[in-house]
Amino acid sequence: MPSSARKSESRSIIQAWLHRIVAFVLVPVALLGLGSVNVQADEGVPNVVLIFIDDMGYGDVGFNGATEPKTPHLDRMAAEGTRFDSFYVGCAVCSGSRTALLTGCHYQRLSIRPVLFPDSDYGLHPAEVTIADMLKAAGYRTACVGKWHLGHLPPCLPTYQGFDSYYGIPYSNDMWLDPANTLADDLVLREGLTLEEVKAGHKKKDWVPLFRGEEVIEYPADQNTLTKRYTEEAIRFIHGEGLDEAARGKPFFLYLPHTMVHLPLAVSEAFQNRHDKLIFNAIEEVDWSVGEILRTLRDEGLAENTLVIFTSDNGAAVGSSLPLRSKKGSVYDGGIREPTVMWWPGTIPAGQVCTEVAATIDLLPTLAGLCGGELPKRPIDGRDMAPLLRGEEGAKSPHETYALMHSRGTVRSGQWKFYPWPETSRGRDAPVGREPTSDPVQLYDVVTDIGETRNVAAEHPEVVARLQAAYDAQVADIKANLRPAMLMERPAGALSPARPK
Helix, strand or coil, X not given: CCHHHXXXXXXHHHHHHHHHHHHCCCCCHHHHCCCCCCCCCCCCCCEEEEEEECCCCHHHCHHHCCCCCCCHHHHHHHHXXXXXXXXXXXXXXXXXXHHHHHHCCCHHHHCCCCCCCCCCCEECCCCCCCHHHHHHHCCCEEEEECCCCCCCCCCCCHHHCCCCEEEECCCCCCCCCCCCCCEEEEEEECCCCCHXXXXXXXXXXXXXXXXXXXXXXEECCCHHHHHHHHHHHHHHHHHCCCCCXXXXXXXXXEEEECCCCCCCCCXXXXXXXXXXXXXXXXXXXXXXXXXXXXXXXXXXCCHHHEEEEEEECCCCCCCCXXXXXXXXXXXXXXXXXXXXEEECCCCCCCCEEECCCEEHHHHHXXXXXXXXXXXXXXXXXXXXXXXXXXXXXXXXXXXXXEEECCCCCEEEECCEEEECCCCCCCCCCCCCCCCCCCCCCEEEECCCCCCCCCCCHHHXXXXXXXXXXXXHHHHHHHHHCCCCCEECCCCCCCCCCCCCC
């Protein structure tokens, strides 16, 4: 089928989806979304660049004490901006974390699984309002460059979620190709593959497709060059290449979720053999990418009108989350507390460290206020953290308690980190160098005990009771107010997306 015919078929699917929403008596799409559309942004609103690294830990960057690898560009960004030292994500793994970031909602509320796979049937519902939806309605041009991981088929791809354009891989780089994906007419095949083999359902772990828009343009993606190519694509978007003068004059939102440093690690030629450990090379190339984005903004005279946010989707898988406890997949701080910098010369204070609790769910409501966007009509979990961002005197966390239902659950509140379950003696969450405590729950003062080594639950029963009640209330609220994920549309006769053996 020609590419144009496939696109027409895809749009027909969306029309059917819209009718199906009405049939299920959901709130009309216009009401689920924003109060107005196609509104030009007011003068003075900032451009926004949101850089989201995959599997980078708290201890992987120089500004948090890393000596290998070297991260001079991130360290300069921290010196020129504000570090957020108690900044949390919404999940300790991929898809849940990205859901929270883009929608301001806990992923459980939107019925998203913690990790989606090429054989998953559901993705992020297009009726949910993403940061891109909100900013596009406010007059921004929008692009997603990098790893998506919220649904790899229509109507869950980025181009259905508020992004004008998309370039990247649809999920983690250790996955495989779903034969239902649409192949571009000018598809580039690598590793000796033929078009006949791909159409016959070729699948191999760690071989993933590269998309532009809604089509696969390269398979398997050359992972060695992904960080470099993402950076080049991002810079082209900032420049507004291919756009007329009116479009280039719009404010822009660039979402840059890097594939690295997720396994399998890969780097371009310029970053090979710098260290004995490939993880250090991959981190240094991500640092280079950040430097290229900031250099472009300075060179174009955009620095003082651009908010750049740098953070990671979860704790380290290969690198370091030290001095925090545990790593990726855990709700101890090593799994969900991320290296975070926000940079906006002249607006965000330089060289400051914010220790107040904030989270990725707070970005959507914060950007709504800064960028002239309207909040979604349906409830979200995030809160405006702009006073912290601006460094206002006396600014406090927007969260009295920040609770996560991921895994067995946790709550952060001020100096306290609470877990409504006992320590274990096995696996990644086992304490290091000691036996688990016998207490039925855990409480740590993470200000004085950043590594969560001393369980003080027995000494503070009133704190335990307060945080247990907060956790129970959130669980009850989310269970009572679930919203649906979206069933993705598979073309009739598509081959099985099952995991390759």
